[in-house]
Amino acid sequence: MSVRYATPVSGILAMMLASTPLVAKPLTIDNADLKYSVVVPSECRIQEGPGTLEAICAPDFDEAKSAEMAPALALLLEVDAERVPADAKVYGEKEFRQELPEAVCGEADDIKIKVANVKVAKDGVATVYLATVTCPEIKFLALGERSAEVRYVMQPGFRYRLMARALSSDNAAVKAAVDSFLQCFKPSVEKKS
Secondary structure (H helix, E strand, C coil), X not given: CCEEEECCXXXXXXXXXXXXXXXXXXXXXXXXXXXXXXXXXXXXXXXXXXXEEEEEECCCCCHHHHHHCCCCCCEEEEEEEEECCCCCCCCCHHHHHHHHHHHHHCCCCCCCCEEEEEEEEEECCEEEEEEEEEECCEHHHCECCEEEEEEEEEECCEEEEEEEEEXXXXXXXXXXXXXXXXXXXXECCCCCC
16 A cells, blocks of 8 residues: 655644644545545554554644554544446445444444434545534443444545544544544546556
8 A cells, every 4th residue: 555644734734733723734544556635634653554543632733742642542533445337236324324323332232322314425536424413421441422424425446544533522622633534535536558
């Protein structure tokens, strides 16, 4: 996988981040193999795996805290990307809704998980699925309620699953970073040879 990192200073993104003193420097990650780019706060710990990118951020964007923080307690910005064969089964709203409890909260079919604001939109050749998910408190783990903004982008040849999840009590502190992450994600259409 070929990934290039850059630190852009550009128009709207710079203004958005400048209005939030907690996020000092944006970091652009370009993935040439899976054809996307995304911007995350540079103060986050970046973990990559096959097709996945996770930015694990302390809610106050302290770099030292981000380096040690558990993903379940942090602001987790995640991209899961995969190539999809042309003959793959069509992915629809039903599949999106079924996948959310496990993908976001780690719980299959938990009735306490709240899924709201589900929307489906067309964006050129892509179909975009959006939702807000609330994961219940897990008392025996001392893990408070978590909430997530989820965006799946399905386009010819690729599926992109984006999630920005944090403790619900941290929502106000991380809102600007979540909005920036979701708005700055850019897939590129694969060119046919």
